[in-house]
Amino acid sequence: MKTNLITREGYLQLQQEHTHLWNVKRPEITKIVSWAASLGDRSENADYQYNKRLLRQIDRRVRYLRKRIPDLKIIDYSPVQDGKVFFGAWVEIENEQGETKKFKIVGPDEIYERKDYISIDSPMARALLKKQVDDEFDVITPQGKKQWYVNSISYQKNS
The missing domain is CATH 1.10.287.180 (Transcription elongation factor, GreA/GreB, N-terminal domain)
Structure with a gap:
């Protein structure tokens, strides 16, 4: 679902x-x-x-x-979200090998034709929810458990 x-x-x-x-x-x-x-x-x-x-x-x-x-x-930005990862956040993460990824957490209807968006339903997004900058978290992948660190969190403010 x-x-x-x-x-x-x-x-x-x-x-x-x-x-x-x-x-x-x-x-x-x-x-x-x-x-x-x-x-x-x-x-x-x-x-x-x-x-x-x-x-x-x-x-x-x-x-x-x-x-x-x-x-x-529709979920709009709220100042209460600042500092933590929630729906609509732009997040940059890094692993121990120095590989970085930057993406926005959005709904499943928004991810098509976008390489920089991930669905809120994805394992990565679920693992990231409520994390803060410098938090470490694990994601279960088909290749096993992967560890990542949160480098930055930002939100696109609605005008």
């Missing part, structure tokens, strides 16, 4: 995606499908088949967004 938390930025992006798919992309693809269908034999028509598949993908994503968006709970 996915967590229903999302940052305000992520929520706005999902709304924009829905609006773009429904008002721009879908009508555009529908026109192409109609044009391709008017050419005759649909079984041999690559334009028709490809765009019909694309239309199904768009419809599937729109249905998902329409079902998911009302269930999401």
Whole structure:
């Protein structure tokens, strides 16, 4: 089960995606499908088949967004969070080998196409919750237990 938390930025992006798919992309693809269908034999028509598949993908994503968006709970920054890792935090961590990672802890709907975001549901994020700078913590990975240290914590303040 996915967590229903999302940052305000992520929520706005999902709304924009829905609006773009429904008002721009879908009508555009529908026109192409109609044009391709008017050419005759649909079984041999690559334009028709490809765009019909694309239309199904768009419809599937729109249905998902329409079902998911009302269930999401927007979590805004609060000054109470300062100094500790909570939802929406930018965190930089380091291991004993000197390897560092920097990422933002966000909802599962926000991590796609972003290498610098991790889901609040991930083992790393769960291990980090409520930690402070210089705290050490362990994360269970498929390769075994890994130890990390918190270097910095920051939050994007809402304007």
